[in-house]
Amino acid sequence: MTTPDRTAPSRTASTPTMRSTALIVGAGFGGIAMAIELRRHGIDDVVILEQAADVGGVWRENSYPGAGCDVPSPLYSFSFAGVTRWPRRYARQPDILAYLQRVAREYGITDRIRFGREVASAEFDETSARWLVRTTGGEEYETTAFIPAVGQLSRPSYPDIPGRETFRGRAFHSAEWDHDCDLTGKRVAVIGTGASAIQFVPEIRPQVGRMTVFQRSAQYILPKRDHAYDRWYHLPLRALPALQKLDRLGFWLYAEFAQECLSRWRVFTPLFARQATRHLREKVADPRLRERLTPDYALGCKRVLFSNDYLPALTDSTVDLVTDDVAEITPEGVRTADGTLHEADVIIYGTGFAAQDLLAPMKIHGLGHRPISDAWSDGARAHLGITVPGFPNMFLMYGPNTNLGGGSIVHMLESQARYIRDAVSKLRARPGRYLDVRPEAERAWDAMVQGRLTRSVWTRCRSWYRAAGGRVVSNWPGRTREYRTRTRRVRLADFRIGSATARAAPRD
Structure with missing residues (x-):
């Protein structure tokens, strides 16, 4: 464990420091929601640092073929910025x-964003009760409220497979799609069968010469009730807001029901399981292939997926499903545990994101120069x-235990934005003060959340919802309505x- 350094963060004398009331990291759904909430309540002194050249977050980065949302469009949008012209459900x-x-443009957020700025570190200065944020380019920002809005699913995760760097062909992650790579007639190996893979596999299948899909575990796949919206759908919505x-509201009520089925009302989950089984039986006629595509864990323990064309794609004569463990990657392709070498020209990793490393690679230090990695040594909380004890005036968007097994994360982000705006307003009314959540308040909250999670389906198998020790660090165990009530103020x-002029009090 790192020994605390009681010195205040140092500043680079040659670099001018830019000051603001609130500094947001990331211009995805969370960062945009936060900036709009602050500006709508008169807090205009806001800076957003975005490492890319445009807004969008995961929806900018994940541009793979077939990329889309599995939450209905009317619900996957801000409540204050509805859309009557979504092209499809x-x-x-x-x-x-x-x-x-x-x-971002209509609410005046774009001109608050500094593009091409990746945050390297953030340190809390007890002498000024402000955060000092540095970018990889050497810029410095000083702010009262430090608001990371980088989310849980922003950093692609590559599997730790021996020989991965030795492959002679093209290789890339689905979240870093190589659009210059022509897949026509190629032998393509797909490692991973999660939410991204079930979207891009059927999209690229007609192009490739041969596809080998490496599956570690089967997924529960439900039919996607998707369809294009025509003018007869849009006209009444525009006429009658x-x-x-x-x-x-209709989609939200259904999502609340699904969330409760996963976390509490598990008596209903067999209904969804039977639907997934029927979908598999209808789409896959071969009983041997169907057996390999049948999950061996409780529905909802891992993310439930929605697709109409993934299972049919696997039945095509040009596609092989491999369920043996991947042992290594060679210059020629992928070798499985049974010794078989599956030759490939291209490897695509559909292996998800580093959901447990919420704020990485930023180096964040709080009171006493304590790193966030120490505070989260047993998993993020x-x-x-x-808010995290010992990290005053730092407010997370889409932080630990705020992900949903069912429903729209946009609703959760709006709840968090309102809570954080209330905190920033209180700080602005008390210059030179800081808010440090009490350890006992955080412990009580965590005990409640983890206690409820033990009764949920998410503890029944290994998934990205859980840290290495088994602790569920991603999901919220209740309804979004309950969370909104708890974060109302x-x-x-x-x-x-605390005060900028006071000596730092001992920590618990």
């Missing part, structure tokens, strides 16, 4: 990205998924109010 990546670009809210009793 489940929006595709270009439509979602265009939506975020439009919202109340219908748009009713449309959104935060009061309401937002900041309870000052949950915080220690």
Whole structure:
């Protein structure tokens, strides 16, 4: 464990420091929601640092063929910026990205964003009660409220397979799709069968010469009730705004039901399991292939997937499904544990994201120069998924235990934005003060969340929802309505109010 360094963060004398009331990291759904919430309540002194050249977050980065959302479009949007012209029930990546670009522009957020700025470190200075944020380019920013909005699914995760760097062909992650790579007639190996793979596999199958899909575990796949929206759908929504809210409400109520089925009302989950089994039987006639595509764990323990064309793609004569463990990658292809070498020209990794490393690779230090890695040595945790003891005035968007097994994360982000805006307003009214969530408040919150999670389906198997020790660090165990109620306002009793001029108090 790192020994605390009590010195204040040093500043680079040659670099001018830019100051703000709030500094947001990331311009995806979370960062945009946060900036709009602050500006709508008169807090205009906001800076957003975005490492890329455009807004969008995961919807900018994940541009692979077939990329889209598995939450209905009317629900996967901001409540204050509805859309009456979604082209289909489940929006595709270009439509979602265009939506975020439009919202950022219309709400005056774009001119608050500094593009091409990757945050390297952030340190809390007890002498000023402010955060000093540095970018990899050497810029420095000083801010009262430090708001990371980088999310849980922003950093691609590559598998630790021996020989991965020796492959002579093209290789890339689905979240870093190589659009210059022509797959026509190629032998393509797909490692991973998660949410991204079930979208791009059927899209690229007609192009490739031969495809080998390496599956570590089978997935529960439900049919996707998707269809294009025509003018007869759009006309009444534009004419009667109340219908748009009713449309959104219907999807929200169903999502609340699904969330409860996964976390509490598990008596209903066999209904979904039977639907997945029927879907598999209808799409895959070969009983041997069907057996390999049948999950051996409880439905919902891993992310439930939605697709109409993934299972049919696997039945094509040009596609091989391999369920043996991948042993190594050679210059020629992928070797499995049974010794078979599966030759390939291209390897595509559909292996998800580093969901447990929430704030990496940023180096973040709080009171006493304590690194966040020490505070999260047994897995990420935060009061309401937002504040961490010992890291004053730092507020997380899409933090620990705020992911959903069912429903729209956009609803959760709006709840967090309102809570953080309340905190920033209180800080602005108390210059030179800081809010440090009390350890006992965070412990009580965590005990409640983890206690409820033990009764959920998410503890029944290994998945990206859980840390290495088994602790569920990603998911929220209740309804989004409950979370909104709990985050309605900041309870000052949950915080220690510190002063920039006071000597730092001993930590618990």
